[in-house]
Amino acid sequence: MSDREGGPTGLRQRTRRAVQAEIAATAMRLFLEHGFEATTMEQIAGEIGISRRSLFRYFGTKEDIVLGDHAESGRVLRAALEARPADESPWEALRAALRTLVEGLPYSPQEFLRITGMLHASASLRARRLEKQQQWTELLVPDIAGRMDTGDAAGDPLTQVRARALVACALTCSDVALEAWAGSDGAVGLEQAFDEAVAAVRA
Incomplete structure (x- = not known):
């Protein structure tokens, strides 16, 4: 394990931030197209191509995606x-x-x-x-x-x-x-x- 920006820890953090940004951008598009209440976590996960369980590793709720x-x-x-x-x-x-x-x-x-x-x-x-x-x-x-x-x-x-x-x-x-x-x-x-x-x- 390393906390250097170029080490394993830094790489994981950058990868996690990149995935979170992709999720947030995709979810925001769906929210604006279909409405916040009408859009489900399953729809967001399906649009990105990950499982619902994986999505919850990044965001616990829809509200957290918008306000994370x-x-x-x-x-x-x-x-x-x-x-x-x-x-x-x-x-x-x-x-x-x-x-x-x-x-x-x-x-x-x-x-x-x-x-x-x-x-x-x-x-x-x-x-x-x-x-x-x-x-x-x-x-x-x-x-x-x-x-x-x-x-x-x-x-x-x-x-x-x-x-x-x-x-x-x-x-x-x-x-x-x-x-x-x-x-x-x-x-x-x-x-x-x-x-x-x-x-x-x-x-």
């Missing part, structure tokens, strides 16, 4: 947030970081619109997405706490409360904006909807 990289998206979002200027306000930094995340998605605007519509149309996807998105809050709070106060105040429990509340509001505003954008079939601008949601919260 949500944790990675959280890390991308944290990196984008931490890259913002230190003197930028929390709201401005979060808005810019969220925009960076969306712009970096491997989908065309129309594909992302359809995927967003599917996410909001499925109760099981919405519930699973909210569960995974809780992880984002934990990743983002430290940076926002540091922006809210100076000195040692970022370690103050009440600063943590304020930072957590602000991050939660920003992510909720993002969800509301995405739902409005998808519900209007793109007629409502995504950034405009986010700004309106934030303005309502801050009023």
Whole structure:
């Protein structure tokens, strides 16, 4: 066994990621063609040419296929947030970081619109997405706490409360904006909807 990138362990990891990417791409196509609820794990496995049992080695549920990289998206979002200027306000930094995340998605605007519509149309996807998105809050709070106060105040429990509340509001505003954008079939601008949601919260 070796943990070098070119060794056996690294090769297995790359192979596993490649198979996961193929499964996700195939499943997403089927979901968009036939609907998330109507598509079964058996159909996905058959389309790829593997057994249902093999499919479950990579993804435990259909929801995980759609949202499996949500944790990675959280890390991308944290990196984008931490890259913002230190003197930028929390709201401005979060808005810019969220925009960076969306712009970096491997989908065309129309594909992302359809995927967003599917996410909001499925109760099981919405519930699973909210569960995974809780992880984002934990990743983002430290940076926002540091922006809210100076000195040692970022370690103050009440600063943590304020930072957590602000991050939660920003992510909720993002969800509301995405739902409005998808519900209007793109007629409502995504950034405009986010700004309106934030303005309502801050009023």
